[in-house]
Amino acid sequence: MEHGSLQDPSRATFSFVDEDHTLANAVRFTLNQDPRVSFCGYSIPHPSDARVNIRVQTTGDPAREVLKDGCQNLMLMCHHVRSTFDKAVGDYRTNTTEMEND
């Protein structure tokens, strides 16, 4: 869900249901690393309901697009983490079996 002003799409608050610090903090990180973002922060209004509000203010680009790019970036990073990790585990396995064979 998005709460933004109609006149100025460069600032908006997004409300994610069923999410917590796990996603919000990671997205805040990627957004703050984006040069188009002038402010980004998140809050959990009440600990009993599973909801986070993410505030995005940009230097001009639509906040919605910037948030989308932030998520896209995070996804690509995860993808890279996964492939690197799988490779590292594979390397470790081949090394240890070689050592056992020696």
Added chain:
Amino acid sequence: MSKQENKENKKFSIWDLPDVPMGQLPPHLQLQRTRVVCKADAPIHTDTVLYSGAYASMGIDNSLHLDSFRSNFKVEVIRLTKDDMEFDMIGIDAAIANAFRRILISELPTMAIEKVLIANNTSLIQDEVLSHRLGLIPINADPRLFEYLSANDTPNEKNTIVFKLHVHCKPGEPRCTVYSEELKWLPNGSEFIKESEKVDTKPSTYTSFSCSQNSLQNFSSNPISPTEDKIIIAKLGPGQEIELEAHAVKGMGKTHAKWSPVATAWYRMLPEVVLLEEVEDEIAEELKKKCPVKVFDIEDIGKGKKRATVARPRACTLCRECIRGGEEWEKRVALRRVKDHFIFTIESTGAMPPEVLFTEAVKILEDKCERVITELS
């Protein structure tokens, strides 16, 4: 007059000054950015600098580029066993490393006993305590092969695993212990007959399996059981008996810790121990003796002189014992942590191997991002 005018007209840029560091931060800022410094009373510079323009005034871009992330990110596996692993994750921010850790603990599904039908329990241990103990037993079944059981679903072969426990301590015999190995998997579902009002209806059980789980996937070669055989469930005195059926369903750690696939998953930042000055002779001996985890060694530098060296910084627990005992020690040793180097440890409960758990956790974070993207477009 004309000379002054000339000066003003001349284009002047602050970047032309000789003492402006181009392309790199001054050392003290670089230290703040990349290290947590542990002082005797408290650590400082613990936060990471998030904002992309934080160092814009120095001509340094603090934004994240996917290409540079790809070239800098590294994973090194230190230890990998059946149910525990340790690896180094280098070149990633705490925000993302923490997301992985949180997902590992609370958002990866596993199977755990949720419903216990007790036919008979004459043991000392109460029904509810017994049920709770059963719930916490990790089960060796791949949760990816199962579906969630929602409130209106009938338990079937796709969402429920049924175990039977029937133990009896014969009168006159010594007390016996009930171990988790006594939980027998029932691939055909519940064997307890539901009581019904109508007499002529076909007797039904508490589950409605359409086929045996034995025929599904590869359970026949790898039968479902608790991951450990020797978990104590209860103790029976002579003449006591427990007869029950336990139904395991799929769930997540955020609902109840019994569904958490890890005993623990944690990370710590790589410790960095730096000797700020040469530490020699008696002081070197004293330094070596101060450290309870033997971070320091002593080497001979000839002429009967000895010098302290940092031999095993990774063992450092940051107990700060080495910088206690006055300001002079704080001047000799610096304890730091590398902010983007995480020593990640995963201890699995045994349902899934730790390396699979981690890849699944990363996949879940990817799915979360994807969900947001589809919702926004």
